[in-house]
Amino acid sequence: MTNGAQEITDKLVSRQIKPSVHRMKVLEYLINNQNHPTVEQIFTRLKSEVPTLSKATIYNTLNAFVDAHLARVITIEDHETRYDHIIEDHGHFKCESCGAIFDFAISLDSITAAELDDFVINDKNVYFKGLCSRCRYKNQTDILKGECICKQTPSKV
Amino acid sequence: MTNGAQEITDKLVSRQIKPSVHRMKVLEYLINNQNHPTVEQIFTRLKSEVPTLSKATIYNTLNAFVDAHLARVITIEDHETRYDHIIEDHGHFKCESCGAIFDFAISLDSITAAELDDFVINDKNVYFKGLCSRCRYKNQTDILKGECICKQTPSKV
DNA sequence: TTACACATTTAGAATCATTATAAATAAATA
DNA sequence: TATTTATTTATAATGATTCTAAATGTGTAA
Numbered sequence: 001m002t003n004g005a006q007e008i009t010d011k012l013v014s015r016q017i018k019p020s021v022h023r024m025k026v027l028e029y030l031i032n033n034q035n036h037p038t039v040e041q042i043f044t045r046l047k048s049e050v051p052t053l054s055k056a057t058i059y060n061t062l063n064a065f066v067d068a069h070l071a072r073v074i075t076i077e078d079h080e081t082r083y084d085h086i087i088e089d090h091g092h093f094k095c096e097s098c099g100a101i102f103d104f105a106i107s108l109d110s111i112t113a114a115e116l117d118d119f120v121i122n123d124k125n126v127y128f129k130g131l132c133s134r135c136r137y138k139n140q141t142d143i144l145k146g147e148c149i150c151k152q153t154p155s156k157v
Numbered sequence: 158m159t160n161g162a163q164e165i166t167d168k169l170v171s172r173q174i175k176p177s178v179h180r181m182k183v184l185e186y187l188i189n190n191q192n193h194p195t196v197e198q199i200f201t202r203l204k205s206e207v208p209t210l211s212k213a214t215i216y217n218t219l220n221a222f223v224d225a226h227l228a229r230v231i232t233i234e235d236h237e238t239r240y241d242h243i244i245e246d247h248g249h250f251k252c253e254s255c256g257a258i259f260d261f262a263i264s265l266d267s268i269t270a271a272e273l274d275d276f277v278i279n280d281k282n283v284y285f286k287g288l289c290s291r292c293r294y295k296n297q298t299d300i301l302k303g304e305c306i307c308k309q310t311p312s313k314v
Numbered sequence: 315t316t317a318c319a320c321a322t323t324t325a326g327a328a329t330c331a332t333t334a335t336a337a338a339t340a341a342a343t344a
Numbered sequence: 345t346a347t348t349t350a351t352t353t354a355t356a357a358t359g360a361t362t363c364t365a366a367a368t369g370t371g372t373a374a
Contacts, residue, residue, distance in 0.1 A: 018350080018351090020340095020341090020350085020351065020352090021340095022351080022352075023351095039331080039332085040331095052352085052353075053352090053353090054352060054353045054354065055332095055353095055354095056332090056333080056334090056352075056353070056354080056355095057351085057352055057353075059331095059332065059333075060333095060351090060352085063333095075232035079238075079330090079331080079360085079361075081236075081331080081332090091270065093270075093273060093276060093278075095276075096279065102273075104270040104272040104273055105270065105272060106268070106270050110267075111263070111268060111283060113248065113250075113261040113262065113263050113285075115261040115262060116250060116259075116261055116285070118290035118293070119250065119252075119285075119287055119288060119289055119290055119293065120287040120288040120293050121250075121285050121286075121287040122253065122286055122287040122288070123285065123286040123287065124283075124284075124285050125282075125283070125284050125285070125286075126268060126281070126282070126283050127281075127282050128270075128273065128276075128278050128280065128281050128282070129278070129279050129280040129282075130276055130277040130278040130279040130280065131276060131277040131279070132276055133275035133276055136275070136276065136277050175321080175322090177321085177322065177323090177369095177370090178369095179322080179323075180322095196360080196361085197360095209323085209324075209368095210323090210324090211323060211324045211325065212324095212325095212361095213323075213324070213325080213326095213361090213362080213363090214322080214323055214324075216360095216361065216362075217322085217323085217362095220362095236331085236332075236359090236360080238360080238361090
């Protein structure tokens, strides 16, 4: 499911971001690796392709993406800032035991609040915390500590 | 709406946290000031009552509260970690223009995901981002920058 | 009360993620 | 090509949080 360069360029341009080589690489990474990467993960990976890469560029780029609503920050505590390419209609679940983050489908349209009728809502976020099925049954507290296995769907784990 | 010492003690004990003087002060603050305070705000306020207070104590205490589900971290980006005494059935709205955080009522029970049937859900969080009514209409980008005026209900602003 | 054990708190150093700054590089334009 | 502008780099600065060891407080039993 590799995305073509044209698609990436179009996405950036449609959000008024000039498609520099590095920005394209970062967006491509986010689209093709929807595993809620940290800055560190993105940096390490892209550094191997572009050895001169600076971490500041990753920060700059991600901040620009967030401002432009091309990406969102998901912070389910722990000061491990992770980034998510914005795709509609999914929430996040974080297992308090193993630390894994799961995506799950949810209809964001159905989540409304009358009190906010006069507000403009640009972004809706839903996240749950608890125990994933694996930890619930096996109580394997130690395994997978901190690892993100979110490409697995919840039911598969 | 000041809470009695007994209530505070009970809350702590029920979560297996020994009710030291400082822990009681912090919990009391969270309950009586539901304005999503930062560590800095809590520290500054309590420091005036207890001059020997150390910031590390605030961190220790809040971490213990979060672990015990007595408080939650609300991180709607910006690396401004704020704490919220856990009360059921409210979501958070952050205005991207003025930075204010609003509470709004929401039925968390109605937010479900079939994929998570096998999971144990301990905590549900909902937050929206966008423009509050004031900024929407007046475009007063600069006012209230970073200030939390969340004790106002959305409709009143 | 005193002595002891144990938990809590303090102060400050250490860590780590993020941002700021200024120089260097690359891209765009004429 | 020369010139301007945007982007990226490298590193220093910042700031929030955690760690550590010493100090203080609390509870218990003699």
